[in-house]
Amino acid sequence: MIVYGPVPSRRLGQSIGINNIPPKTCSYSCIYCQLGRTDKMLTVRREFYKPEDIYYEAQGKLKQLEADNKHADYFSFVPDGEPTLDKNLGSEISMLKSFDIQIAVISNASLIWMDTVKEDLMKADWVSVSIDAVNDDIGRKINRPHRSLQHEAILNGIIEFSKAFKGTLVTETMLVDAINDNSACIEEIAEQLALINPSKAYILVPTRPPAENTAKRPSKDSLVNAVRTIRSITGVDTECITGDEKEEDFFFTDDIASDLLSIASVHPIREDIVDELLKKKIADKTIITELLEQGKIIEFWYEGKKFYKKNIRTENTNGDIS
Numbered sequence: 153m154i155v156y157g158p159v160p161s162r163r164l165g166q167s168i169g170i171n172n173i174p175p176k177t178c179s180y181s182c183i184y185c186q187l188g189r190t191d192k193m194l195t196v197r198r199e200f201y202k203p204e205d206i207y208y209e210a211q212g213k214l215k216q217l218e219a220d221n222k223h224a225d226y227f228s229f230v231p232d233g234e235p236t237l238d239k240n241l242g243s244e245i246s247m248l249k250s251f252d253i254q255i256a257v258i259s260n261a262s263l264i265w266m267d268t269v270k271e272d273l274m275k276a277d278w279v280s281v282s283i284d285a286v287n288d289d290i291g292r293k294i295n296r297p298h299r300s301l302q303h304e305a306i307l308n309g310i311i312e313f314s315k316a317f318k319g320t321l322v323t324e325t326m327l328v329d330a331i332n333d334n335s336a337c338i339e340e341i342a343e344q345l346a347l348i349n350p351s352k353a354y355i356l357v358p359t360r361p362p363a364e365n366t367a368k369r370p371s372k373d374s375l376v377n378a379v380r381t382i383r384s385i386t387g388v389d390t391e392c393i394t395g396d397e398k399e400e401d402f403f404f405t406d407d408i409a410s411d412l413l414s415i416a417s418v419h420p421i422r423e424d425i426v427d428e429l430l431k432k433k434i435a436d437k438t439i440i441t442e443l444l445e446q447g448k449i450i451e452f453w454y455e456g457k458k459f460y461k462k463n464i465r466t467e468n469t470n471g472d473i474s
């Protein structure tokens with residue numbers, strides 16, 4: 153399944169996900185990654201899927217939505233790895249644009265120093281880039297990048313891209329307790345954001361089972377300080393997303409199993425939210441038991457709460473559940 157959803161998203165409305173990268177293929181191995189540690193560290197762009205296959209899957213998804221009388225606001229490249237590692241990203245965006253739906257890409261920006269990556273991202277309507285640290289040592293601690301990557305080149309690449317990009321550029325900064333949430337680090341990030349001038353700066357916190365248990369969410373005081381500092385230094389609209397989803401943030405159609413897999417493809421979902429959704433659809437938990445037995449989802453405990461997430465280890469290289 154390369155094309156999934158739609159998944160409701162606070163930032164992008166009803167968003168059809170494009171999973172253009174096989175599980176955990178990334179240039180980073182962030183300590184907060186909710187997909188676990190990176191198996192395949194890559195910095196060389198390559199082909200993973202044929203653009204036509206993505207196009208036809210997307211077309212099928214839109215037909216299905218039309219038949220169900222539903223709509224989509226965005227195609228979002230939010231894969232199980234770094235989307236710009238896909239050397240066909242630009243052609244995929246161009247092909248999907250023929251459906252007249254906006255295109256979003258959420259990137260860690262690690263390859264944005266490459267001209268080809270900038271050119272591909274330029275075709276999207278909405279791009280999110282990550283800036284978790286300006287200091288190289290802190291960046292290495294939190295993102296654990298491929299050893300060939302140069303932090304300064306990435307930061308300069310983001311600035312260059314921001315000057316030329318005509319669409320909506322937003323930034324994401326994941327704050328991790330005792331790593332990048334101190335005032336000095338936040339001020340450096342804010343000064344960097346001032347050079348980029350994004351439409352919006354998002355502050356995120358680790359809320360789901362992260363790759364490393366040491367990646368804890370910062371205190372409320374740190375978050376308040378971060379939002380205040382970024383707003384005052386940059387004048388940019390800044391929002392903190394704590395990830396404390398509520399049941400009304402999601403919905404199930406009559407195909408509950410597919411809906412659950414779609415949501416869990418993007419991020420783990422808490423058990424109490426699933427329970428509420430099942431109650432609404434007058435369904436019992438048999439569906440969850442079956443998905444667990446089939447190995448399509450796995451359960452996790454994090455901060456005293458049970459979560460379900462897609463079991464990416466059972467996927468083959470085509471991204472299909474085997």
Ligand code: SF4
Pocket residue numbers: 178179180181182184185186187190232233234260
């Ligand atoms: S959080 Fe994103 S950038 Fe970091 S390792 Fe996971 S997939 Fe890669």
